[in-house]
Amino acid sequence: MSNTRAGFVALIGEPNAGKSTLLNRMVGAKVSIVTHKVQTTRARIRGVAIEGDAQIVFVDTPGLFKPRRRLDRAMVAAAWGGASDADVVVLMIEAHRGITEGVKTLLPRLAEIGEGRIVALAINKIDRVKTEALLQLTKEMNDAYPFAETFMISAEKGHGCDALRAWLGAKMPEGPWLYPEDQIADLPMRMIAAEMTREKLTLRLHQELPYELTVETENWEEREDGSARVDQIVYVARDGHKGIVLGKGGETIKSVSKASREELAKFLDRKVHLFLQVKVRPNWLEESERYSEMGLDFKDGNT
Numbered sequence: 613m614s615n616t617r618a619g620f621v622a623l624i625g626e627p628n629a630g631k632s633t634l635l636n637r638m639v640g641a642k643v644s645i646v647t648h649k650v651q652t653t654r655a656r657i658r659g660v661a662i663e664g665d666a667q668i669v670f671v672d673t674p675g676l677f678k679p680r681r682r683l684d685r686a687m688v689a690a691a692w693g694g695a696s697d698a699d700v701v702v703l704m705i706e707a708h709r710g711i712t713e714g715v716k717t718l719l720p721r722l723a724e725i726g727e728g729r730i731v732a733l734a735i736n737k738i739d740r741v742k743t744e745a746l747l748q749l750t751k752e753m754n755d756a757y758p759f760a761e762t763f764m765i766s767a768e769k770g771h772g773c774d775a776l777r778a779w780l781g782a783k784m785p786e787g788p789w790l791y792p793e794d795q796i797a798d799l800p801m802r803m804i805a806a807e808m809t810r811e812k813l814t815l816r817l818h819q820e821l822p823y824e825l826t827v828e829t830e831n832w833e834e835r836e837d838g839s840a841r842v843d844q845i846v847y848v849a850r851d852g853h854k855g856i857v858l859g860k861g862g863e864t865i866k867s868v869s870k871a872s873r874e875e876l877a878k879f880l881d882r883k884v885h886l887f888l889q890v891k892v893r894p895n896w897l898e899e900s901e902r903y904s905e906m907g908l909d910f911k912d913g914n915t
């Protein structure tokens with residue numbers, strides 16, 4: 613592909629601003645929960661969108677809004693470190709909440725945050741306010757900071773989202789795509805779901821996480837009531853590892869299951885019933901080696 617473009621977009625905003633909703637809408641079917649293995653150490657990658665020849669990689673900047681009162685330079689720098697790769701910054705605010713304390717604190721800092729980057733404003737939840745109030749808010753925000761562009765959107769209803777994505781696509785610098793297309797297009801839901809559970813296990817177990825641990829989605833069943841039943845197996849190499857994953861009285865696996873189910877339900881926007889089982893598969897490492905010796909490449913879908 614010639615003339616491809618690719619870059620990073622940092623979507624910042626207070627909790628509840630609607631970042632996840634917007635991301636889900638923008639990445640649409642071409643969504644990817646990029647695994648922690650390929651995440652940069654600095655930024656958490658939330659999703660990848662394709663817009664024509666451009667690849668837009670969305671990153672998180674956790675904590676930017678957290679220390680509300682004493683948001684000093686060091687704190688901003690630390691929080692911002694997460695998105696130092698960003699080419700474009702999109703500040704998302706809520707139309708009906710206007711300029712909140714959090715936004716007020718951030719505004720004077722935007723200059724340093726946005727240095728060398730394009731900064732845009734996305735006013736979300738426009739379905740909740742009258743046009744007049746919206747125009748007033750747009751004016752006040754633009755008086756406070758010279759945004760490159762202001763978008764009035766409803767992430768939930770979809771208003772303005774295509775325009776925002778098209779604009780972001782056009783702002784991406786020229787260059788090769790950052791992720792191969794086969795990694796992002798139609799990434800099977802089963803893999804995404806397995807990755808979510810693996811991520812929760814990683815978060816919960818930290819260093820205790822058994823090295824040879826895999827999660828596989830064994831069964832995916834669409835139910836008539838619109839919910840999905842998902843069965844997954846957590847494979848460990850040794851019997852002793854099983855206990856670590858289960859935790860005392862099954863407490864660890866229960867909390868992992870709950871967290872993973874909630875994330876999956878949010879992602880799918882419907883109810884999910886998740887069932888986890890822990891099994892010992894002592895030779896999985898050798899097995900996978902054997903597969904590759906046999907020329908069975910996972911990516912070809914031959915397994």
Ligand SMILES: Nc1nc2c(ncn2[C@@H]2O[C@H](COP(=O)(O)OP(=O)(O)OP(=O)(O)O)[C@@H](O)[C@H]2O)c(=O)[nH]1
Pocket residue numbers: 625626627628629630631632633634736737738739740765766767768769
């Ligand atoms: N009315 C309205 N509600 C919206 C809109 N976009 C998002 N919401 C709602 O706002 C709430 C928060 O949305 P999220 O996407 O979870 O917000 P977030 O910024 O990702 O929140 P954190 O994950 O806490 O950072 C949800 O209940 C959404 O349904 C919108 O355009 N209009």
